[in-house]
Amino acid sequence: MDTSTFEERKTIATTIRGGMHRNLRHDSAHKHVAGSADYIDDMPEPAGTLHAALGLTDRAHAEIVSMDLSAVEAYPGVVCVLTARDMPHSNDISPSHLDDEPVLAEGLVEFHGQAAFAVIAETRDAARRAARHAKIVYNDLPHAIDVVEAREAGGKLVTKPLTLSRGDAIHEMPNAPRRVKGEMRIGGQEHFYLESHIAFAIPGEDDDITVWSSTQHPSEVQHMVAHVLGVPSNAVTVQVRRMGGGFGGKETQGNQFAVIAAVAAKKLNRPVKFRPDRDEDMACTGKRHDFLVEYEVGFDDDGRIHAVNATFAARCGYSSDLSGPVTDRALFHADGAYFYPHVRLTSEPLKTNTVSNTAYRGFGGPQGIVGAERMIEEIAYALGKDTLEIRKLNFYGEKGSDRDLTPYHQQVEDNVIGKLVAELETSAEYQKRRANILAFNAGSRIIRKGIALTPVKFGISFTMTAFNQAGALVHVYQDGSIHLNHGGTEMGQGLYTKIAQVLADSFQVDIDRVKITATTTGKVPNTSATAASSGTDLNGMAAADAARQIKERLVAFAAERWQTTPDKIAFVPNHVLIGEERVPFNDLVKLAYFARIQLSAAGFYKTPKIHWDRTTGRGTPFYYFAYGAAVSEVSIDTLTGEYMVERVDVLHDVGRSLNPAIDIGQIEGGFVQGMGWLTTEELWWDAKGRLRTHAPSTYKIPLASDRPKIFNVKLADWSENGEETIGRSKAVGEPPFNLPISVLEAISMAVASVGDYRQCPRLDAPATPERVLMAVERMRAAP
Known part of the structure; x- marks a missing residue:
């Protein structure tokens, strides 16, 4: 007879394959190496699939006097040509909702490579070749390419600047024993994901449309497609299984491709795929913001910082996009790892006649940290000391x-x-x-x-x-297999694997029981972008919440059936310990199904404790x-x-x-x-x-x-x-x-x-x- 206690029996078990805090290979690693991982361009194309290409302008800033597209329309294989007038409800896809980012340029060109029309043809090659036959007459306007030029042209901002202040940097700066002034240019960066932007739209009945998009933000693509088509969000389903890299470049920049594919698909009632060439992708999509940092730092003879006053001016491009929060985050990280007794930091998000810059890994934070480290360098060389000594002191x-x-x-x-x-x-x-x-x-x-x-x-x-919120949908099927869906997207970073580990750990089952399914707006609504390093934090907690709900129902069912109390029930590797009996997990699930226990749950999580008041610069x-x-x-x-x-x-x-x-x-x-x-x-x-x-x-x-x-x-x-x-x-x-x-x-x-x-x-x-x-x-x- 087993005389061990319940707690002792819980510890006598083999470990599951998977679970949290363990080395586990990326779920698609072997597919990436073998070339068998399916991306959007690998999907079988339905009969009648059409292909899209952009008609790009070749001025940095100009009025469009006339646009003759007759040769484009007459090109063999072309089915139709879309312009701004063909957008059913709206021609705007601004993620900041400032109505400053047209799907297709209408009357005004604001950067070299801005799209003025889109060609829909029987083949991708025909669409791309036809796009070159447009005849556009321009009235050139003055343009500003970089931060200095933008300032000289009047310094128009694309969004409101931010100032962070503590102490009194302006008045305390003269009190510092030593001061240094300087400036630093910090360059931008191309995302250079292996998979370029791509969207594939398949029309449905009534207003319905399904869009496969290489995006980090399926809900935003859903909202933009719905907005431009003039239909409710419930008519648009966006699906993402994986991306060949994103790095922030697919947070907002995929909107244009998805919208054009969707508009053409609904207009022609045929599937439409849109994959730009690498050169086009680089020319017409946003990049990391480059900054001009102007700083003054006051410090003592030991190198301890007394006051900092700095301006972070950014080349933002022609529209707001995410430049507001990007330049804000640069200021949030302009302290690096250092305490500034008196500090004043100001952003200057400048409008330029370049493609609108966007999110990139770190989202402005790295530019702020580089600025902080430059000031440390200045102090160290001014005092003839090791930079590490100055760092540790501050x-x-x-x-x-x-x-x-x-x-x-x-x-x-x-x-x-x-x-x-x-x-x-x-x-x-x-x-x-x-x-x-x-x-x-x-x-x-x-x-x-x-x-x-x-x-x-x-x-x-x-x-x-x-x-800072996320949802997850978890189903447990009769055979004990588990279906997982959440709002995060997989771009190679291993998010899907980590969330599957969370579920395996929650249920104490082997990870091969957990099926990772494509992210879709039809299962988990109103998702946030997979960005800000928060994918695992948010979606992991949401998945754990869904698992908690199902486990509570299973425990209540087991307690009633076995006539015991919940504290005598525990999930152990691939089993559930109920008093003295070890029941296989799948057996308990089967019994629960026949007892009409709900085996599905929608989990939810919101990050606690956080708040931010941009007006006061505090929070x-x-x-x-x-x-x-x-x-x-x-x-x-x-x-x-x-x-x-x-x-x-x-x-x-x-x-x-x-x-x-x-x-x-x-x-x-x-x-x-x-x-x-x-x-x-x-x-x-x-x-x-x-x-x-x-x-x-x-x-x-x-x-x-x-x-x-x-x-x-x-x-x-x-x-x-x-x-x-x-x-x-x-x-x-x-x-x-x-x-x-x-x-x-x-x-x-x-x-x-x-x-x-x-x-x-x-x-x-x-x-x-x-x-x-x-x-x-x-x-x-x-x-």
Whole structure:
């Protein structure tokens, strides 16, 4: 006879395959490698499928005097040509609802490559070729391409600026023993996802239409399609199984392609697919905002910051898009990991005659952090000290100290940056390696080295409070298999796998019982974009809530049937322990079905504690902070400006990791992508407003050979989120992107060595070999 207690019996069980806090491969990893993962362009095309292409304009700013499309319409295979007048209800797809982003230009062109018409043809090739036959007459208007030109033209803003202020930076600045003024240009970045934008629309009866879209925001595509067609949202179903990368570029930028495909499909009552060419995709879709940061920092003789006053001016493009929240988030992160006693930060979101810039991994935060690190650099070189010494001196203090309040008046309650940096400084042997590098540079005429350790403090949550909600739908079938659907989208980051792990853990079943299904607005409504690093936080909690509801019903049923109490019932690996009996999970589910127990639930979650008042610039916009630190070592050739990343050591805080393997992959990928932004990925427009870096031949993303020669990535295994997140984990999407600021700083040190470290090199980003070489020459010419 078994005399063990109920609690002892609960612990006597094998573990499930899967569940939270375990290494598990990405659910589609093998399909990605084998080429068997289905994307939208892999879907079988129904009979009669048509194809769309954009007719792009070739002026940066002009009135359209006339547009002759007769040759386009007459081109073999063309079925119809759409213009702004063909939009059934509205010609606007502005995500900010400011009515400033037309589907197709009408009368006015505001950037080179703006679409003025769309061709619908029997084949994609015919549509693209026909689009080139338009005859458009323009009346050219003055244009402003970059921030300086926009200011000179009057500085028109695309959205309201924000000011964050604490203390009195203006009046306290003169009281600082030392002051430095400067400016820094921080370049933009092309998303360069492997799968370009694509939409596939299939018309239904009445107002109904189904759209497959490569989007991070299915609900927004649903709303935009409904808005332009003039139908209710319930008539539009948007589906997303996976994307071949997104990085923020598919949060709003997919609207245009989905809307045009949907309008054509309803107009012609035929399926329509729309996949732009890579060059067209790069020319007519938004990118990371580039910034001009103007700063003044006051500090004492030890390097402790007294006051900061900075303006973050951004090239936003011709329409508002997401420039308001992007430039806001830049200010939210312009403190980096540092406490500013007196601070004033102002955004300047400037309208330019370029494609409207949009979300990109970090959403303005990285630009703010780069600005903060530049000020640290300025102080260190002004005082002749190691930048790390200045960093540590200015870190936020512990909760309850007089150094725990951000410029937006949120208390930093979970600060672990000091512990992270101290651990990494020791494990990476920073001090020893820096001493060796100083010695090497003293004796090397051509090759110079640099090393830097930079911290990351990154706020997690949407700053628009309403977006911090999620839903999930969970079905348990009679055989014990589980169907999972939630509002998050899979773009390669492993979100689907993590949420499946949450469900497997909740029910204590093997993960192969959980079926991951495509995201669809027909199952989970009113979803937020998969962005702001909140995909797992939000959808994981929503899925857990749905599982909780079903488990409560199963427990109540089991208690009644077995004549016991709920505290004597527990879910154990692939079984349910009911008193002294271990019942297989699928057997209990079958019995519950015949007892008419509901085995389906809609889960919901909203992030607690957060609030934000943009008018006053005060609040708690972030639920918590994620932290990290990186040490990077580089070598530069002072004759050519070329450089190599010799070694990188990362220690990153992901709380209690849901899946360490996936999290490390996100850190590695984020690091390399961020390194590309800061070193090689240069966007360049000519004087006519034409984007000249619009293809792999002219735009350089990092190659495998550009990765650090030695790349050590470690998770802070002692960390656990102090807030009640799913499994006490922390977000890992955007924070690691900021780690390679250490590469930029290391290059800067190597350049500074040419001038005996007397001056801050003031390297702009990206630090291309050309910029590095010019900085070296400035150091050589300096007195």
